[in-house]
Amino acid sequence: MPDLMMKIAIIDDKAGNRNILKEKLSCHPEFNITLVAENGKDFLEKLRSLADDMIPDVALMDLEMPEMDGVKSIALGAAFFPTIKFVVLTIFDDEEKIFRAIKAGACGYLLKEENSDTIASMLNHMHETGVGPISPGIAHKILQSMQKKSIEEHAGSPLKSIASNFDLTEREQEILQLLVQGLLYKEIGAKLDISPNTAKKHVMNIYQKLHINSRAQAMYLIYDKGLL
Amino acid sequence: MPDLMMKIAIIDDKAGNRNILKEKLSCHPEFNITLVAENGKDFLEKLRSLADDMIPDVALMDLEMPEMDGVKSIALGAAFFPTIKFVVLTIFDDEEKIFRAIKAGACGYLLKEENSDTIASMLNHMHETGVGPISPGIAHKILQSMQKKSIEEHAGSPLKSIASNFDLTEREQEILQLLVQGLLYKEIGAKLDISPNTAKKHVMNIYQKLHINSRAQAMYLIYDKGLL
DNA sequence: TAAACAATAATCCATACGGATTACTTCGTG
DNA sequence: CACGAAGTAATCCGTATGGATTATTGTTTA
Numbered sequence: 001m002p003d004l005m006m007k008i009a010i011i012d013d014k015a016g017n018r019n020i021l022k023e024k025l026s027c028h029p030e031f032n033i034t035l036v037a038e039n040g041k042d043f044l045e046k047l048r049s050l051a052d053d054m055i056p057d058v059a060l061m062d063l064e065m066p067e068m069d070g071v072k073s074i075a076l077g078a079a080f081f082p083t084i085k086f087v088v089l090t091i092f093d094d095e096e097k098i099f100r101a102i103k104a105g106a107c108g109y110l111l112k113e114e115n116s117d118t119i120a121s122m123l124n125h126m127h128e129t130g131v132g133p134i135s136p137g138i139a140h141k142i143l144q145s146m147q148k149k150s151i152e153e154h155a156g157s158p159l160k161s162i163a164s165n166f167d168l169t170e171r172e173q174e175i176l177q178l179l180v181q182g183l184l185y186k187e188i189g190a191k192l193d194i195s196p197n198t199a200k201k202h203v204m205n206i207y208q209k210l211h212i213n214s215r216a217q218a219m220y221l222i223y224d225k226g227l228l
Numbered sequence: 229m230p231d232l233m234m235k236i237a238i239i240d241d242k243a244g245n246r247n248i249l250k251e252k253l254s255c256h257p258e259f260n261i262t263l264v265a266e267n268g269k270d271f272l273e274k275l276r277s278l279a280d281d282m283i284p285d286v287a288l289m290d291l292e293m294p295e296m297d298g299v300k301s302i303a304l305g306a307a308f309f310p311t312i313k314f315v316v317l318t319i320f321d322d323e324e325k326i327f328r329a330i331k332a333g334a335c336g337y338l339l340k341e342e343n344s345d346t347i348a349s350m351l352n353h354m355h356e357t358g359v360g361p362i363s364p365g366i367a368h369k370i371l372q373s374m375q376k377k378s379i380e381e382h383a384g385s386p387l388k389s390i391a392s393n394f395d396l397t398e399r400e401q402e403i404l405q406l407l408v409q410g411l412l413y414k415e416i417g418a419k420l421d422i423s424p425n426t427a428k429k430h431v432m433n434i435y436q437k438l439h440i441n442s443r444a445q446a447m448y449l450i451y452d453k454g455l456l
Numbered sequence: 457t458a459a460a461c462a463a464t465a466a467t468c469c470a471t472a473c474g475g476a477t478t479a480c481t482t483c484g485t486g
Numbered sequence: 487c488a489c490g491a492a493g494t495a496a497t498c499c500g501t502a503t504g505g506a507t508t509a510t511t512g513t514t515t516a
Binding site: 099102103105106107108109122125131132133134136137139140142143146147180181182214215216217219220223224 | 327330331333334335336337350353359360361362364365367368370371374375408409410411442443444445447448451
């Protein structure tokens with residue numbers, strides 16, 4: 001049996017939602033809210049400055065957020081903090097968003113309208129069995145979208161998913177491609193016929209957009225986490 | 229509100245299962261079992277000989293059946309009787325079967341272990357809102373298979389074959405593991421409780437054994453060149 | 457047309473990295 | 487017991503990297 005205590009992170013840009021959720025969870029003593037963030041960027045920053053034993057077990061994540069939305073935060077969070085279970089907690093969204101959140105690594109998808117007991121029991125169920133919580137309405141949407149289009153064709157092209165999820169420009173994709181092959185700035189510059197300084201500038205812009213800070217992290221994201 | 233009376237079809241090859249299910253539904257007067265069949269072929273034949281107003285609203289379908297299995301019957305049934313909602317009712321199956329049943333046109337997927345009330349409330353919910361019933365465990369499987377497909381299944385631990393091919397020690401494998409996740413020397417040191425200098429020394433030894441000279445090349449070897 | 461964005465480029469600084477060398481400890485195995 | 491292999495640790499050096507800032511040019515679009 002796992003720990004009885006479950007460390008929970010709440011990520012939502014609206015203070016009202018955060019408080020409602022806190023209140024809902026507070027009735028259940030097994031939940032320990034160890035991290036609250038206003039958006040994905042905030043969340044990742046706080047995570048990085050956290051001691052290992054304070055890393056949350058579960059992140060309850062809204063999708064619509066400024067600075068960094070839920071899909072991006074799940075993709076990055078799941079890559080760098082693989083022990084965290086990401087559960088989307090949101091109002092009813094379109095299939096595309098559901099789909100992208102799941103591909104990013106969400107293991108559950110609950111509607112905000114679910115009541116306190118439902119949420120609690122589903123989270124406990126997940127903690128015990130590993131089975132992610134899914135609201136029936138969401139499951140239905142997933143089924144429909146699966147019937148419509150096969151997943152294979154939706155898998156899409158390599159670097160494109162990074163580009164679409166993180167708004168990389170054409171040039172930045174090109175440079176990322178070379179970067180993750182291990183080329184030096186001067187080599188990238190030579191290959192693209194630009195100054196090494198410019199190559200470096202592009203790389204810095206890419207880091208900002210992906211919210212990482214080293215070439216190694218870029219490679220990790222792209223190669224190991226299949227974000228490519 | 230739709231009809232209070234819901235016409236139900238039961239398709240299962242085992243008489244025991246049929247009876248258990250009948251019993252479960254009998255507690256709920258809104259269900260009217262109008263058709264019982266032993267397999268898909270039997271089901272379709274009986275359907276064709278039925279008056280229009282006796283066509284069931286819902287078909288509760290087992291998957292493993294002789295003569296004609298559940299997937300085929302759903303595909304054919306959904307084509308010729310588009311008003312019928314097909315709900316798979318089965319024990320826990322592998323992802324592939326779940327997938328095929330959904331693509332064939334199943335609008336719900338329940339586990340046989342669900343209790344009477346759960347099944348009844350989910351069927352009623354579907355009848356009212358059109359939202360198909362899905363057991364949490366099944367929804368979880370679907371999510372997992374979607375994630376796997378999108379991540380494109382890169383094979384298991386490359387580290388072992390690297391180790392065997394290049395005579396890396398246990399400690400070196402351990403360190404390589406952390407290195408290619410993008411950790412700094414100081415982070416590797418902290419994680420393994422050794423000096424960052426030592427971590428670096430190990431990395432230098434690894435580079436020599438692999439005949440490379442940068443972290444990027446290590447990652448390239450392991451991730452892109454698929455293990456080596 | 458003005459504003460926003462993309463690509464180009466340079467500079468400064470602190471730090472991380474790759475490379476080489478030296479040294480101490482703890483194991484086994486011969 | 488002695489020797490080597492593995493793990494530990496420190497130091498010095500030069501280069502590459504990450505981070506921040508500033509600036510010019512062209513393109514797009516509101």
